[in-house]
Amino acid sequence: xxxxxxxxxxxxxxxxxxxxxxxxxxxxxxxxxxxxxxxxxxxxxxxxxxxxxxxxxxxxxxxxxxxxxxxxxxxxxxxxxxxxxxxxxxxxxxxxxxxxxxxxxxxxxxxxxxxxxxxxxxxxxxxxxxxxxxxxxxxxxxxxxxxxxxxxxxxxxxxxxxxx
Numbered sequence: 001x002x003x004x005x006x007x008x009x010x011x012x013x014x015x016x017x018x019x020x021x022x023x024x025x026x027x028x029x030x031x032x033x034x035x036x037x038x039x040x041x042x043x044x045x046x047x048x049x050x051x052x053x054x055x056x057x058x059x060x061x062x063x064x065x066x067x068x069x070x071x072x073x074x075x076x077x078x079x080x081x082x083x084x085x086x087x088x089x090x091x092x093x094x095x096x097x098x099x100x101x102x103x104x105x106x107x108x109x110x111x112x113x114x115x116x117x118x119x120x121x122x123x124x125x126x127x128x129x130x131x132x133x134x135x136x137x138x139x140x141x142x143x144x145x146x147x148x149x150x151x152x153x154x155x156x157x158x159x160x161x162x163x164x
Contacts, residue, residue: 002050006030013062014043014052021045024064032060048072 002011004023011021015030017040022030031037042062044055046069053067 002045011050012045012064014045015040016043017041024062028061031062046072 002021003009004011004026005020006026006029007023009023009025012024013022013027014020015022015027017037018030020030027042031040031042038060039058041056041058043052044057044065044067045051046053047066048068049072051069051071053069055065055067
């Protein structure tokens with residue numbers, strides 16, 4: 001087993017920038033020192049053989065994580081890929097069972113669930129876009145200030161109250 005270069009406990013992380021293998025605690029101490037070292041990309045070591053894994057991370061403190069390299073997944077435990085049959089306890093290819101399950105479904109060429117997953121646009125108001133634009137133009141015409149002739153007529157109808 002590889003040991004941390006600082007405290008000699010089990011190494012879990014490799015920092016390429018520092019070229020050092022570190023445990024979780026020492027990795028946190030080293031990479032929280034300042035913002036520059038926090039940017040170092042570190043690679044998680046395999047929990048089984050301590051070789052590099054595809055997992056990388058950076059930041060001041062990485063959470064303890066367990067990772068296994070691809071060679072350990074393939075060679076150490078052949079059942080890790082999901083070939084283990086939990087019902088009768090032996091590992092075998094379950095393609096026969098899958099074929100039997102497929103026969104239970106009626107396949108007439110149509111997909112019954114297809115209608116459930118369709119997206120239908122919401123229906124907008126019953127008026128067309130032309131009608132909406134005409135309505136908008138009418139409303140903006142109502143908001144325009146009156147011309148000089150209309151203003152003179154409005155002033156003649158105004159009554160001034162002494163109490164205002």
